Amino acid sequence: MSTVLDSHWVVVPQVAAMRETVYGVRTHYTHAGRGEPVVLVHGGGPGSSGLSGWANMIPELARRYEVFAIDLIGAGFTDKPRVEYSFQTQVNHVAGFIDTLNLGSVRMVGNSQGAYVAIKYVLDHPGRVKSAALISTGTLAKAMGLSDDGKAAPLPRFDGTRESLESFMSLIVNDPSKLTKELIDSRFEAASTPGHREMMESLDTYRKVMQSDPNQRQVYDVKARLPMLTLPWCMIWGAADRTAPLDPLGHRMHALFPNIPFHVVEGSGHQVQNDKPEECNRLVMSFFEAN
């Protein structure tokens, strides 16, 4: 039986962005399955969305859980208000989404920038989370104060063309056969919606602002807080990740959290859930069964 992936919408009543609050964020999400809720948080990058980020994981998770793959504010088919974005804006959007749908105690999976968003939600709302699985996340490593020693391959810039999107995708997924026309089409469609590139540019600006503004930096930083967290979480990392390289970022995260399960997936690039879906699904499912 194939799993039905439903396309749904809901208005998140308010989301606090960096300097102003957006009232009424029309939010798209992909929904499947029944059971305890799992929220999937996609990464950054052009055209990312709940569906394009998690199409290979949703059917597996939906066998046991009710899955919500949100399109974050500024991404997918969700509203893209022209505001100044920070990662906390995305955390606030996820919080509003979970609250609006009254999901109670959730499990979370995040990839890349979305893994940072997921674990920041956990830190901000520990009473509302069961566990979290994080996949290859340089954004979180940096929020722990770690450096990639210049080993991270720079991400190709999306200039509005399909070609630039394809070269971006080739950097985060290593197996070319996994870069299906469907996946590229779906990302290109989302990447082409008005406001999306403005959101990404705004986040780029935010990354620079953080380096010089300690007030913004302390919002992003989790160096002191994450080690205090006792809720179960785990890390999954692609051995051949080029943008958040296992050596050194993954290894350094592992060294900081020796008691947190750390799974290396051989041959996988940055998007482990799309590059090595079977192994990634198996790891997430068994982690959730235990936690």
Next chain:
Amino acid sequence: MADMTLRSRFVLAGRIRTHYTEAGGNGPAVVLCHGGGPGSSGEAGFARIMPLLADKFQVYAPDGVGGFGETDPYWPVNEGTQSRTDQLEAFIDALCLDQICLAGNSQGAWVAAKYALEHPDRVRKLFLISSLTIAGAMGVPTPVTEGMKALRSYDGTKQSMRQVMEALVYDKSVVTDQLIEIRNEAANRPGAPAARDAFEQGQARLAKDPNLRLKFEVIHTLPRLAIPTVFAWGEQDTFAPPEIGRELQKLLPNVPFHFIPKAGHQVQTDQPQALADLMLAHFS
């Protein structure tokens, strides 16, 4: 829930924590408004018909304010059924349902019709089922019926719940002990009995206060509604007898009326397939 095609969900509709029952995939939206009565809810009202609509439509049955289902029972319902219409508006907006097919049974039929009158641009089709509330709002005299007596004498016990349920359906065999158990428990949830009282007071105010009644009456508006509308009525309805339906039919000459044999007040529970066929034909 017994039926695997039904999903139990929540959404913050405006500021109202609203529970709803959902079925179907990515089809066009159908919203179903349940009737009044203790223990009523989206699921209680439409569980039997929802799976029959779910192949073609995405179907939503929200639990009303006023102590119904799992929706916040503490939300004020100063204007009775109008408060339910206001909630329906917030619900439809919260789920971004830009264009809907809308149906309602009994009190819920008034809620649906009032929403369509207020937001004609959002409603493609309207389907109404056995409604004394609409009859009253159209100025048709509504006698106190056997069913109404049963409803009014509900005292929180399982025995009186059985009387209520038997008054609403034609086929008494569907009124199982399990159904009574579930509905009576729902009717006695924390906050629900008080919400029902408040709702009744609000409804009396809406229907009787001369100024508020302007919001309740649809005598001048419903006959002029251009949205394609169909009415269905149970031939064996002892709560809202079919004679009232026939009176109403005279006032709504553009609306086809279907009188369904072997059906009581909850036509969709007594004759789910017959009613689903009518709905599918009207909505498609």
